[in-house]
Amino acid sequence: MPLLKGNIFESLANKVWNGKYADDVGIALIHLGAAGWVLSALAQILMLAHNKDIDKKEKRFLIPQEIADGVVNVGLYYSICQIIKNIGDYMSENIQYMTQKSNDFLKITKPDSRSNLEFIKGFAETFRNNGITTVKKQRQNMSAFLDGTLNYLKGKNVPENFTPGADFKTAFENLAKGRTLEQQIDLVEDVQRNFNGYKNGVGVIAAVGASILACNIITPVVRNIMANYSQKRLMRKNASAVQVEKPSTANVYYNKTQFSTLRYPMPKSGTFSSFKI
Numbered sequence: 001m002p003l004l005k006g007n008i009f010e011s012l013a014n015k016v017w018n019g020k021y022a023d024d025v026g027i028a029l030i031h032l033g034a035a036g037w038v039l040s041a042l043a044q045i046l047m048l049a050h051n052k053d054i055d056k057k058e059k060r061f062l063i064p065q066e067i068a069d070g071v072v073n074v075g076l077y078y079s080i081c082q083i084i085k086n087i088g089d090y091m092s093e094n095i096q097y098m099t100q101k102s103n104d105f106l107k108i109t110k111p112d113s114r115s116n117l118e119f120i121k122g123f124a125e126t127f128r129n130n131g132i133t134t135v136k137k138q139r140q141n142m143s144a145f146l147d148g149t150l151n152y153l154k155g156k157n158v159p160e161n162f163t164p165g166a167d168f169k170t171a172f173e174n175l176a177k178g179r180t181l182e183q184q185i186d187l188v189e190d191v192q193r194n195f196n197g198y199k200n201g202v203g204v205i206a207a208v209g210a211s212i213l214a215c216n217i218i219t220p221v222v223r224n225i226m227a228n229y230s231q232k233r234l235m236r237k238n239a240s241a242v243q244v245e246k247p248s249t250a251n252v253y254y255n256k257t258q259f260s261t262l263r264y265p266m267p268k269s270g271t272f273s274s275f276k277i
Helices: 002-021 025-050 056-093 100-109 116-129 141-154 166-176 181-245
Strands: none
Touching: 002 025, 025 056, 025 181, 056 141, 056 181, 100 116, 100 166, 100 181, 116 141, 116 166, 141 166, 141 181, 166 181
16 A cells, blocks of 8 residues: 555656656746745744734734735745746747757758748747647747657648748758658757757756845845835834824813813922921
């Protein structure tokens, strides 16, 4: 029975990892970091809720404040990391920077004087429009280009009525020069692995750098601003409460119908009345 449980857990872990994170370690780091912030906030809230040394009135303020703090921490961390990682992914997918293998592959296949970016964008769009690639996101041009090229060579997802253009034919003729179909497929798969590894590395660096920026610079500043605002609001609330609870001067200090001259009844002493010069 323990072996069965282990197999179920292992199978679930492999399914989650292979389904989403295997090709994008950077997003895995971001999600794990966000989960850590969530667990940290929950621990703080539970500690406050079950701490008997903290007054209930203080808990009414501290627990909502901790919830707001947790939302800020998680929201800022995830947003900043995701934005910076998206920038890194965009630069990789649109070949702002690329590896030598990717560059060499484009030199082999590119049929004309178009820029590398124009070339892969055009082919990626052709593959998307005809359902040859499963990469549907518009910003993932290099991934769509390599996936579509590989599927086209394998005859996978290619519509029967697909009519390639002249530049399309020329690109695959260039790829086929001196290579068998199996060698072409091996070449594209090698370039694809190289690109995915490069993109993964950029994603990891972007995620780690963004987490440092979020955790150590931006989040503490925003949290301090919110804490100062909450403190001032609490002080105003307490001051208002004191004013409301303060008794009315007319009722406590004097009543005009009873006292005509004195607000406070002064104690009488015979000391000065018996003193004679």
